[in-house]
Amino acid sequence: MNANGRITAHDVAKLAGVSQSAVSRVFTPGASVAPATAAKVKVAAKTLGYRPNPLARAMITGNSRIIGLVVAYLENQFYPVAIEKLSHALQAKGYHVLLFMASNSDGEMERLTEDLLAYQVDGIITASVAISNDVTRRCSDAGIPLVMFNRGQPESGISSITSANALGGRKVARFLVAGGHQRIAHISGWQGASTGRDRARGLVEGLAEAGQEPQAIIDGMFNRDTAAAAARQLMDAPNPPDAIFVGNDHMAFAVMDALRGMDLRVPFDVSVVGYDDVPMAAWGAYDLTTVRQPLLRMVDATLDTLLAQIDDRDRAAQNLEIDAPLILRGSARRPEGDDDAGF
């Protein structure tokens, strides 16, 4: 027992009548220990309440069993829920989560990256669209496995897990067209992020299939205020849209609030479709038709990729897209008859 009151491997060793190394080996999976000594050590450890010090362990092995989780704005419900699932999954696998809130100031980003490296995290998950390329590059240059959650960075050689955003956009297009909409506008996600771009592209392509093109595309920046302003602008125009596809649910709620403020009724005056299917989308106040990002599957895929990369440092980057189904609710006029036609 040291000055701090902590039980060390030495204490256990003494009680069990073995060497410290033996104790260490008992707690190191795959090490060579005789069953008898293992038993002795375990019993001693239990009576003393010993647990190996992960910090000391990390110093030697270089593996901290800590994953750095970088997030930004938690107001968009998608991320808290993602964090919840990611954390649970990581904890279940014996990892721990060092949480970093990425503010946008440049100096902060600098520090953030250094801290990530300093704490010798075994891997990094960035779960926010708004994290600069710079950070991801630096971490990945430093040789730390990194996977981007809900964002891709084409050609970057960095792993990413997203839903099939372009396909999702296309599904929305088909659905809205099938519902008889003629003037479909898009308040897009931030066009600086693949997530925003792909969904927009999908919509355009999907409309093109039907010989339509979007009536307007406005960048909503993944921001409530911007999106709401965009909605007002669209609806105030001489020839307002009869459907708005919004780049994510978070903005879609703002759009619906704005429409309500203009005394427009959804979906009678205008249909609204979102993207994500956050829990709130199912709540009565919004009842939002949206594209569901299959969170659990995305989380699983994220961990699989990350852990695989931790296991084998120079495994090739993997860019996974997970199919995202359209969830029909009340915020968009539906095609008659064939509700679940599968868009």
Next chain:
Amino acid sequence: MNANGRITAHDVAKLAGVSQSAVSRVFTPGASVAPATAAKVKVAAKTLGYRPNPLARAMITGNSRIIGLVVAYLENQFYPVAIEKLSHALQAKGYHVLLFMASNSDGEMERLTEDLLAYQVDGIITASVAISNDVTRRCSDAGIPLVMFNRGQPESGISSITSANALGGRKVARFLVAGGHQRIAHISGWQGASTGRDRARGLVEGLAEAGQEPQAIIDGMFNRDTAAAAARQLMDAPNPPDAIFVGNDHMAFAVMDALRGMDLRVPFDVSVVGYDDVPMAAWGAYDLTTVRQPLLRMVDATLDTLLAQIDDRDRAAQNLEIDAPLILRGSARRPEGDDDAGF
């Protein structure tokens, strides 16, 4: 430079032509170093890109500069936003956040506590109502400074930061009475938590001042479904309430959704008041009258208490209550005339 590619204090020492201890001292505030050598070391460190290894440092000093943040359900928007603010504030003070998602299974709780201790966190913040007393006890017994955020545990000798919940409940009572409500019901927060109990008590006391008593009190368990069911039960009764005070915003949204589902109009058929003032409360779809928990002040107070306790291990526990103003919006009928009478 070690095998892992990391720069160590030795490397810097060699380049700067000093001893490794000198390097250490340069990065230890308050240590005795000559300005000249400090400069040499700093320049060497910068060119090499050196940063002290926090893990090694933690092993010696016993201070990891890591704060354990224990949270539970992130679906209630109050917590994500709190996490965001807490993380930012901690990062600004040079601390880091080890995030723990507390599931309710007993075994998990066990592990969680041990992990918290194993990682030698300097302090713990529990930011969830649903965290068992057991965990808080054990951590605090282990001598780790702990402060409970948004929950109190009277007589426990554990620090806590809450808003003035009882007073908040009383404000709601006064406000609803002043608005002419006659049959005020309460769908309370979980009565197993001080936060839930105090708000309920405040309401009862406030009503008593006006010679009223609550028409009904149902425990909503801080849970959407439970709260919604309670709302339906209340409104289906022969003599339904004309106002419902809900124990937090998260449940209040569910209640409003339920009311909408019954074709009841808020606030014409029934007033609804929440507690927390999460961002969503201000969104058009709910426009919820609620009691605002002053998040930033609560966060600041939490850090102040925690850091003070880290600084001085046997400082007395502090149970702070921060005043929570009533925010008037559209979900509750207002008293005529004196809108901002200050309840």
Next chain:
DNA sequence: ATTTATTTTGCATACGCTTGCATTAAAGCA
């Protein structure tokens, strides 16, 4: 029973840093 192959085990070192102690350099003072 003896030799050989295989496990187990302890020893000692290393991980990267802080810190008490002794030593040296600088500064203060007469």
Next chain:
DNA sequence: TGCTTTAATGCAAGCGTATGCAAAATAAAT
């Protein structure tokens, strides 16, 4: 200038663990 006080520095011993290596113990084989 010589002597004392103070500041700056290097040395070395840890912090609690993992792990290569050699010695010891055990099992297998002849």
